[in-house]
Structure formats: C-alpha cells, structure tokens
Amino acid sequence: MDMRHHRRVPNGVRALTLGVIPVIMALLAWAGIGHLGAQPAWAASPHVDVANLNSDINPGTARFLQQAIATAASDGAEALVIVIDTPGGDLDSMKQITQAELASAVPIITYVYPPGARAASAGAFVALSAPIAAMAPTTRIGAASPVSSTGSNLDSTLLKKIENDLVAQITGTQNRYGRNAALAARMVTDAASYDDQTALREHIVDLGARSLSELLQRVDGRSVVLSSGHSLVLHTAGAALTTLTPGLFEALYSFLLDPNVVFLLFIVALIGIYLEISHPGAIVPGVVGGIALLLFLLGAGSLSPNWTGLLLMGLALVLLVLDVRLPSHGVLTVGAVISLVVGSLLFFNSNQAEHGPGVNPWIVYLMAAVVGLLSLALVSIVVRAQRQRRPSGTEGMIGARAITLTPLTPSGRVNYCGENWAASLVEPYTALDEGCEVIIVAIEGLRLYVRPDQSSGGGADGTPTVPPSAKEDSQWESLSL
Missing domain, CATH: 3.90.226.10 (2-enoyl-CoA Hydratase; Chain A, domain 1)
Incomplete structure (x- = not known):
C-alpha cells in the first residue's frame, strides 16, 4: 500500500429548529469532553x-x-x-x-x-x-x-x-x-x-x-x-x-478528516447560507449552513490545504448572491461554478504529495452542477417575479371575493377583508340573500359592483345566475358585419 501524503417560517418548522439545535449542541458538548475511555478500576x-x-x-x-x-x-x-x-x-x-x-x-x-x-x-x-x-x-x-x-x-x-x-x-x-x-x-x-x-x-x-x-x-x-x-x-x-x-x-474527528466529507460540508454550508441571504428570515437554511461551516473549518484546518483555493470557494458564494441581486441573468452563476470547481481542486488537491489524499474530482463536478442549477432556478424565479405586473389599490380588489352582510336587492352591504362596503349587483342579477359569496367586478367611488360566485347558485328571487360574460357573448352574437 502507498504512503499517502497525505420570511416567516411556519410555527412547526420554527419549533423543530428550536428543538433540534439544543440537541445538536448537547451532542457536540458531549463529544467535546469525550476521551479515551474511562480510567479502569485497577x-x-x-x-x-x-x-x-x-x-x-x-x-x-x-x-x-x-x-x-x-x-x-x-x-x-x-x-x-x-x-x-x-x-x-x-x-x-x-x-x-x-x-x-x-x-x-x-x-x-x-x-x-x-x-x-x-x-x-x-x-x-x-x-x-x-x-x-x-x-x-x-x-x-x-x-x-x-x-x-x-x-x-x-x-x-x-x-x-x-x-x-x-x-x-x-x-x-x-x-x-x-x-x-x-x-x-x-x-x-x-x-x-x-x-x-x-x-x-x-x-x-x-x-x-x-x-x-x-x-x-x-x-x-x-x-x-x-x-x-x-x-x-x-x-x-x-x-x-x-x-x-x-x-x-475522536470518532467524529476522524470522520470529518475525509476530504470528500469536508467538501460536502462546504457545499451544505454554501447552499444554506446562500438561501438564507437570498430569503432572509428562513432561519433553517442559515442554521444548517452555519453548523456545516463550523464543521468544515474544523476538518479543513487539519488537512493542510491551500488557502488560496478557499478564497476562490468563498468568491463562489459572493457571485451567487450577487446574481440574485443584480440583473446578470445567470452570468455570475457561471462564474461562481467555475470559481467553485477551481477553488475546490486547488484547496484540497494541491498538496497531496505530502499531506494526504484529496477530494474526488467527480464529486466536485457533480456538486458544482447542483449548485449551478439551484442558483439558475432561483434567479429565474426572481426574474419572473420582478417582471410580473403586481396590481395594487382598487385594481387588486377586482376579482376578489366578498360576503353579503345584507340582502342585495340589488343594493346592500358586503364584507370585504373585514371592511363594510356598499355594494350593488350588476345586471341581470336582481337579488341575493345575506351570507352569500360574491365576486367584485367593478368599483365606483366607495361602492362595489358585484356578481354572485358561480358556486353560490341563483339569487333570492330565483333569477338564474348568468355571468356578465355570457350576456356580453350573446350581444356579440346578435351583431353582423
């Protein structure tokens, strides 16, 4: 054999995080005081x-x-x-x-x-x-x-x-x-x-x-x-x-000294911190990424690595974050992947002659591809969200649901988001009972014009609930050119 030279998080998730962290810290504390077995009685x-x-x-x-x-x-x-x-x-x-x-x-x-x-x-x-x-x-x-x-x-x-x-x-x-x-x-x-x-x-x-x-x-x-x-x-x-x-x-320490394990810990830290910075308040990715980063530093410090490679690996994280913030459309992600691959191989594999085995290059390539695809997916989501037209004010009320507080005959009162609004039914609707769901179709001043929800059936007087769109279609059909 060779001589190797060697946003708001759901309550359940928050509770799980707060419950797991003390357990992990307790295990680490127990591990920290671990020693070579208890002294024998003799x-x-x-x-x-x-x-x-x-x-x-x-x-x-x-x-x-x-x-x-x-x-x-x-x-x-x-x-x-x-x-x-x-x-x-x-x-x-x-x-x-x-x-x-x-x-x-x-x-x-x-x-x-x-x-x-x-x-x-x-x-x-x-x-x-x-x-x-x-x-x-x-x-x-x-x-x-x-x-x-x-x-x-x-x-x-x-x-x-x-x-x-x-x-x-x-x-x-x-x-x-x-x-x-x-x-x-x-x-x-x-x-x-x-x-x-x-x-x-x-x-x-x-x-x-x-x-x-x-x-x-x-x-x-x-x-x-x-x-x-x-x-x-x-x-x-x-x-x-x-x-x-x-x-x-000692058992944990030996496990963490495997360069492949150390590299995977860095990838977990990279993804966790990247998601936390991209979506502040998620908490769980940040906690997992922080723990993985500390374990990575523990293992890396014992491998005699090339620290210039670590700077390139850190640069990959910076480029990923900037790609979400800046309109680079994925160009920075490509640079991040290249920086991650070069930095990782330099970090782990440049001193193998004297300091032992390095990381498997195929693991580096695979994880770099995973990080790149994840970043591109997140960037595409951000770009679509930025391009989407966001209705505000009264525009955001059109198509929303409200509940009738009084019978609409055809006018009355409705409840919209906890507020009491004056409302009138649009033709051909003539009446609607209290407690029915309606759809807001127009707003004029402080009055809402509504129609019954399609699932609420007919009006109080038996008038069939024909949607306004059907009326408009019939009008178009009666015209000729």
Whole structure:
C-alpha cells in the first residue's frame, strides 16, 4: 500500500429548529469532553495500556495515538503497547505519531499483530520508532517508498527530497535503539519489505511473540531508556491490560478528516447560507449552513490545504448572491461554478504529495452542477417575479371575493377583508340573500359592483345566475358585419 501524503417560517418548522439545535449542541458538548475511555478500576495497580492502530494513518489516528501516549503516562501504566496492522498513511500524521513516541515519558512497545498483519509504509516508521519493536508470526514490515495518494510516482526532485528525509529519520531511529539501520533504510529507497523471521534474524526489530501475553512475558525485566535519559526496567509479566479506545469526539474527528466529507460540508454550508441571504428570515437554511461551516473549518484546518483555493470557494458564494441581486441573468452563476470547481481542486488537491489524499474530482463536478442549477432556478424565479405586473389599490380588489352582510336587492352591504362596503349587483342579477359569496367586478367611488360566485347558485328571487360574460357573448352574437 502507498504512503499517502497525505420570511416567516411556519410555527412547526420554527419549533423543530428550536428543538433540534439544543440537541445538536448537547451532542457536540458531549463529544467535546469525550476521551479515551474511562480510567479502569485497577489504574493504580500495575497494568499495561493497549492501543490498536488497525486503519490508515491519518490525522484522526495521529490524534488518538498521541492521546493514548499521554493517557498511559498519566495513569501510571508500566508501558503502552501499540498493536499495528496498517497499510500506511500520510507523512504529516506519521511524523506526529513518531515524534510522540520518541518523546514519550512512558515505555512504548509496538507489536505487529495478529498473524498476517502488516506494518507497511508509514506503519513501518511507527513500529520502529518505539524502544521495543515486536512482530507476530507471518507478519511483515516495510515497503515505505513515498508515492502520491493516487499511487503514482512523484516528481524526481520531490521524490529525492522526501526519500532523503525519510532515510535520515529511520536511520537515526534505528541507530538510537541499536537496530539494523541499513536494511531499514532500504524500506524507503528500494520499497523493501521483510517478513517476521527476516526482520528478527537481521535485527530490524527486537523480538517476536505469538500473543500479547507472551510479548509481555518476554519484555519483562528489559531496560528502556526514555528521551529524558532516564532508564526504566519493565515489569509487565502478569500485568492487567487496559485497552484504550477512541471517544466520541475522536470518532467524529476522524470522520470529518475525509476530504470528500469536508467538501460536502462546504457545499451544505454554501447552499444554506446562500438561501438564507437570498430569503432572509428562513432561519433553517442559515442554521444548517452555519453548523456545516463550523464543521468544515474544523476538518479543513487539519488537512493542510491551500488557502488560496478557499478564497476562490468563498468568491463562489459572493457571485451567487450577487446574481440574485443584480440583473446578470445567470452570468455570475457561471462564474461562481467555475470559481467553485477551481477553488475546490486547488484547496484540497494541491498538496497531496505530502499531506494526504484529496477530494474526488467527480464529486466536485457533480456538486458544482447542483449548485449551478439551484442558483439558475432561483434567479429565474426572481426574474419572473420582478417582471410580473403586481396590481395594487382598487385594481387588486377586482376579482376578489366578498360576503353579503345584507340582502342585495340589488343594493346592500358586503364584507370585504373585514371592511363594510356598499355594494350593488350588476345586471341581470336582481337579488341575493345575506351570507352569500360574491365576486367584485367593478368599483365606483366607495361602492362595489358585484356578481354572485358561480358556486353560490341563483339569487333570492330565483333569477338564474348568468355571468356578465355570457350576456356580453350573446350581444356579440346578435351583431353582423
């Protein structure tokens, strides 16, 4: 495996928003205080902490192992065992882990386990950065040549630069612990990989063990020199085991470190904030967009991105908002989509050689198309609304409904929008009962001229309700040219 370098809102909606936000905040608060499990009841007695590295090496696993080392140092553990089965990961995260191992105040034992497991690529550096490195039968270690996150070769100049740095790191570590530095360096320069028997025979690692309990028996009584120069004798035989596991925050943090997830969070934030600015008072899009934006910043800050790309992504939001406000007829939306695509690829994918994988370009293209179509649809709605002739004053009353307050014979009173108006029936209507619906057809001063609603039947005197339009049609039919 490669070494990746890594308007008024309805009451129901308002109530739902006000109910969901406290729940989300409570979960985030709970996650914020999450830690590597509760301290065991035997924390004060001799015990050994165990942390599992069984996934890709990324900022999430780096954070977990750094905290595991700190926990082991604070809870009085005799040692911390890091059980390794990983294909590797990005350089930045690997360096954070190895630095924490080399500076640890508690003895660290790395153990490639179970049988068939591997400490490949960046995992080899993690395994060899501990004072004691062990392997189970049929495991392997090595293949640490740097490549891009897609598995392709790096530029020759960049490759030489990274190789020299990694060779110096692994050579210095092996010399510090008195292990074979030359064969370890070949893991980087020649992508060499060694099985457990070869690694033990050539003293690339310290010892082999079939199980964790056997490992603790074999390291018991060994002397370990810490970074402070202090020497400790291990007392691990029969010690209780405490397994450290990631807390809720670590799990959430690891999830947010996926560049594709981070990008999708930005899209949610972009759409939510865009809709809130375009339709002030909607509340829900603004709340969702704000939360997504904060989560995006949390994830993006750990990916070592290109911040120039973020400016282009922000420019996309500005252009989308301006397209609603200005008569550009979608031109600014096209510019926003281009800015979003270029900015996203630059933001996530310009530093893959050293900082890990980037975002999938097809996800960028798809989401950019979604944002563009959404913006164009909203712009078209705004343009149609601006072009629509909006009746006002008495023009807005024509065709509206009113309720008769008194019988119309043919004149009387009607109720229109809570107001009492004088009204008269238009011919051929002669009478209408109280409480009937009428349609306003004309206004003269303070008097309304109305006709019965088609669904209200005939008048009080049995006169059929013939609409004025029918009368006009009959008049036209009687004419000839």
